[in-house]
Amino acid sequence: MKIITGAxxxxxxxxxxxTDSAVLVTDDGRxxxxxxxxxxxxxxxxxxxxxxxxxLLPGLIDCHDHLSSFTYDLIGRWGLAEAQSLRHLRIAKVMxxxxxxxxxxxxxxxxxxxxxxxxxxxxxxxxxxxxxxxTPLSPTHGMADRSSPxxxxxxxxxxPNLPVGIADGVDQVRAKVREVVRVGADxxxxxxxxxxxxxxxxxxxxxxxxxxxxxxxxxxxxxxKVASHAVGGPGLRMSIEAGVDSIEHGSxxxxxxxxxxxxxDKGIFFVPTFVVFVFHREVGTPEAQAEAGDxxxxxxxxxxxxxxxxxxxxxxxxAGGWVHGNNAxxxxxxxxxxxxxxxxxxxxxxxxxxxxxxxxxxxxVQKGKFADLVVVDGDPLKDIRVLQDKTRIKLxxxxxxxxxxxxxxxxxG
Numbered sequence: 001m002k003i004i005t006g007a008x009x010x011x012x013x014x015x016x017x018x019t020d021s022a023v024l025v026t027d028d029g030r031x032x033x034x035x036x037x038x039x040x041x042x043x044x045x046x047x048x049x050x051x052x053x054x055x056l057l058p059g060l061i062d063c064h065d066h067l068s069s070f071t072y073d074l075i076g077r078w079g080l081a082e083a084q085s086l087r088h089l090r091i092a093k094v095m096x097x098x099x100x101x102x103x104x105x106x107x108x109x110x111x112x113x114x115x116x117x118x119x120x121x122x123x124x125x126x127x128x129x130x131x132x133x134x135t136p137l138s139p140t141h142g143m144a145d146r147s148s149p150x151x152x153x154x155x156x157x158x159x160p161n162l163p164v165g166i167a168d169g170v171d172q173v174r175a176k177v178r179e180v181v182r183v184g185a186d187x188x189x190x191x192x193x194x195x196x197x198x199x200x201x202x203x204x205x206x207x208x209x210x211x212x213x214x215x216x217x218x219x220x221x222x223x224x225k226v227a228s229h230a231v232g233g234p235g236l237r238m239s240i241e242a243g244v245d246s247i248e249h250g251s252x253x254x255x256x257x258x259x260x261x262x263x264x265d266k267g268i269f270f271v272p273t274f275v276v277f278v279f280h281r282e283v284g285t286p287e288a289q290a291e292a293g294d295x296x297x298x299x300x301x302x303x304x305x306x307x308x309x310x311x312x313x314x315x316x317x318x319a320g321g322w323v324h325g326n327n328a329x330x331x332x333x334x335x336x337x338x339x340x341x342x343x344x345x346x347x348x349x350x351x352x353x354x355x356x357x358x359x360x361x362x363x364x365v366q367k368g369k370f371a372d373l374v375v376v377d378g379d380p381l382k383d384i385r386v387l388q389d390k391t392r393i394k395l396x397x398x399x400x401x402x403x404x405x406x407x408x409x410x411x412x413g
Contacts, residue, residue, distance in 0.1 A: 001026055001045070002400070005037045006052030007375060012349030012364035014342060017381070021056060025371040029400025034365055049407060051375045054394060057345065058365050059104025059372030060387070061352035062327045064227070064248055064271050066320025067094055068112045072284075077146055078154050091116060095127030097325040101390055102374035104398045105129040107187065107316070107356050109227055109248065110136040113161035114184030126403055129372075131356055133189035133227065134180050135165040137173070137215065141199075142166070142206040143191035143229065170214040173207070177218040188219040190244070192228045193235035196280070196288035202251065202295065203233030209242075216242045225357060227271070232295070246271050246355055248316070251295040253302035260309035269314050269355040270306045272299060274333035276318035283322075303337045313339070314355045315348040328387035331380075341381045371400040375407065 002025045009021035011034070022040040024033040033040055042048070068091050075081050082090075095116065098106065106128040117130040135157075138144035144165035146154045156164065161183045167176035177188055192207060194200030207215065219226045225245035230236040232252025239247060240262050246269040253259055253270070263270065280288040281296065306313050317330045334344040353363025362372050375395035378386035386392055396404040 001032070001043055002047045002049060003040075003042055004049045004051050004056060004373065004375065004395075006050055007054045007056035008379070009034070009056045009365060010342075010345060010381070011366065012058040012346060012353075013366075014346045014350065017055075023056065023365060023371075023373065025373075025397070025400050027400070029371050031365060031367055031369050031371050033367060049375075049395065049405070051395065051407060053377075054407075055376045055379055056365070057102070057374045057376060057380070058349040058363055059374055059396075059398060060102045060328065060348045061105040061107070061315070061356065061363065062103055062317055062330070062348070063107045063246070063269075063314045063352050063355050064109050064273050064316025064318050065106050065327065066110055066112070066318065067091055067098070067106065067108050067116070067324070069320030072322070074146075074148055079158070080155075084158065092119070092125045092127070094324045095120070095125060098327065099126055099128050099398065100393070100396055100404050101325055101327065102376070102387065102393050102396055103128050103327050104372040104374075104396070105131075105353070105356065105358065105362055107131040107133075107227075109133050109187075109189045109316075109318070111162060113159050115161065117184070129362070129398065131186040131358075132184065133187050134183050134185040135162050136189040136191055136229070137165045137167060137176055137180070138191035138206050139168050139211065140166055143194060143197070143200070167211075170210055173211045173214045174218045177215055177222070177224075181222045181224060185224060187225045187227055188215065189227045190215055190229065190239075192230045192239045193233060195229070195231055195249075196285060196291050198287070201287075202231035202291050203235075205233065205235040205238065209238055212238055212242045216244055232298075240266070240268060244268060246314075248318070249273055250302055250306075251277075251299040254298050254305050257305065257309070260306055260311055263306070264310040268311070269351070270303070270311050271314050271316040271355070272303055272334075272337070273316050273318035273330070274299065274337065275330045276322075278329075278333070279322045300337045303334070303339065307339070307343070312351045312354065313343075313347055314352045315344070326388055328384075331384050331387060335384050341384045344384055345380060371397055373397040
């Protein structure tokens with residue numbers, strides 16, 4: 001067994017921190033007990049990890065990432081920029097680096113095949129716990145239809161575990177949902193609006209109402225949650241009315257308070273993904289810079305109004321394509337948008353676990369849950385940016401296994 005002692009505990013529930021805490025971890029990777037160091041009994045032969053003066057958090061969760069994406073150029077998006085073997089090793093390296101920054105769970109919303117999840121589970125590579133959407137879905141001319149400006153279609157995927165994501169009509173939509181479930185999708189990602197593309201922007205609709213209803217229905221039949229890329233306009237409303245499980249981006253939610261009430265009533269999560277739009281505003285294509293700039297204030301107001309309406313706002317970066325390994329930047333963005341540091345931490349722990357359907361396993365430091373734990377040198381309630389400093393992530397534990405322990409090096413020094 002292991003016991004982490006002396007840290008100030010922020011347990012992911014939103015409750016006030018507990019000073020001089022102790023967390024006891026069983027050999028099978030579960031949390032056995034949580035309490036004050038002087039009150040918690042320590043069994044014999046328990047390994048003690050002294051985290052005095054540090055902050056102890058649940059493992060962090062990113063509800064919207066793209067671990068297999070590295071560029072926004074077409075050749076990269078088509079998977080033709082490098083040998084597949086090199087690309088796979090690059091993804092494995094990113095997964096390890098992401099874990100070592102304290103992110104123990106990632107919900108990957110597109111183009112990561114199930115083999116990477118299996119490799120983590122089998123111990124072949126180190127990485128976060130993964131939920132994968134495999135291939136996102138859209139109709140022809142939607143975001144999953146990544147044709148070139150000259151009209152050439154994307155080449156078929158060389159990976160049979162990443163099917164073509166285009167479906168038209170109710171029957172094709174149901175069949176495509178079944179196909180991604182068959183290849184191992186843990187959730188279904190749908191592009192219900194466009195984004196920064198000629199003739200298919202943030203306010204344009206993808207699937208029609210019947211197609212979207214079929215997608216949600218079929219996904220739920222198979223026990224899969226639906227994450228809807230819906231920036232604004234009629235497609236955003238259609239997503240909420242159809243009963244998707246999370247709204248990704250949702251930049252124009254502030255324009256219609258009725259949508260926020262429906263989200264709260266239906267338990268639909270809001271994943272605003274601020275980080276990716278920082279990139280698009282600064283160095284994106286001209287279309288992306290214009291759209292991201294236009295809705296920036298709407299986006300901030302959407303988060304504030306969502307919280308006021310009782311919607312659970314959760315952290316997701318959508319960062320694949322320009323940066324990996326700095327997922328905690330999203331927490332800084334959430335604070336800048338008006339959340340308190342504690343709310344931002346809950347958005348990346350307790351509420352994030354609920355969004356992923358993993359609330360019985362992870363997200364909070366409570367007895368019976370997996371021991372996904374992170375020790376930080378600093379107080380993220382005073383400065384949320386401390387989580388972006390990799391040198392201050394002193395210990396990372398996932399399911400009781402220690403993947404990084406700089407506390408031991410510090411003690412030895």
